[in-house]
Ligand SMILES: Nc1nc2c(ncn2[C@@H]2O[C@H](COP(=O)(O)OP(=O)(O)OP(=O)(O)O)[C@@H](O)[C@H]2O)c(=O)[nH]1
């Protein structure tokens with residue numbers, strides 16, 4: 238009785254788990270040599286494996302031959318901060334990138350899906366952060382993967398790290414493995430924690446992740462309503478900024494979020510919105526924590542708080 242294509246796929250996935258890309262390439266090449274002659278779904282599966290093998294070979298070539306200028310791990314910084322996603326294989330790093338940035342990077346129930354960094358911009362109004370989805374940290378030791386130098390380069394260059402933990406697996410073990418490898422690199426940076434698979438395990442597991450975070454902000458995937466904003470606020474907190482909303486008092490349309498330095502005044506915000514706005518401002522009204530009451534009239538020197546909404550009237 239031949240093995241069904243489904244069982245064959247499960248077997249290959251199980252064998253690939255935790256393997257480095259080089260080991261996985263060897264494994265898949267071996268399977269393709271012995272591939273059954275059956276048609277239909279076996280042929281589909283074969284095509285899938287061939288695509289994967291081609292990708293693994295390409296990455297091997299790129300990494301073997303890269304020069305400083307085309308190093309895929311050397312990412313040009315854009316936006317307010319460059320944040321790298323760090324996690325063990327198959328925990329949901331690329332899913333997080335896609336959810337935050339709308340990128341359409343490949344997500345698969347397969348370890349080492351990502352072999353070179355995927356980059357996207359996470360935007361919230363006028364606040365933009367660069368998110369770099371890295372290939373996985375290995376389950377074992379850093380030197381087990383051929384791209385260890387790239388991981389180190391990306392982590393050392395990043396503004397800070399976002400550690401991604403699969404809540405269906407052992408949280409503590411994942412944290413220990415990642416911390417050990419980050420310490421080995423000397424990448425002792427501020428972090429935000431993201432627990433994935435909250436839809437499977439429930440919010441209590443996410444709350445338990447807080448105990449491991451040592452005070453780091455913690456969020457979950459799938460993202461909940463309003464979580465993009467909360468994540469952007471946490472990112473801003475790490476770089477000493479707050480998010481305030483500016484609303485056009487004439488159009489009364491949706492407010493636009495801006496990141497301003499902590500302690501910034503209305504004047505600072507006005508300059509950020511438009512270089513001429515501060516000079517033309519006639520009246521300012523504020524809603525939120527810095528206002529004594531909703532819609533309080535304030536001067537340009539009024540110091541803003543996180544989450545304030547500001548209207549700057551020019552006539
Ligand atoms: N239900 C559920 N599935 C998720 C979640 N996050 C990720 N997944 C699934 O987990 C699998 C792995 O997700 P990826 O985003 O590719 O994981 P990764 O960490 O980028 O994987 P590598 O690049 O291989 O290290 C995919 O099948 C995803 O659909 C989640 O929050 N909930």
Ligand SMILES: [Mg+2]
Pocket residue numbers: 330331332343350351370371
């Ligand atoms: Mg990935």
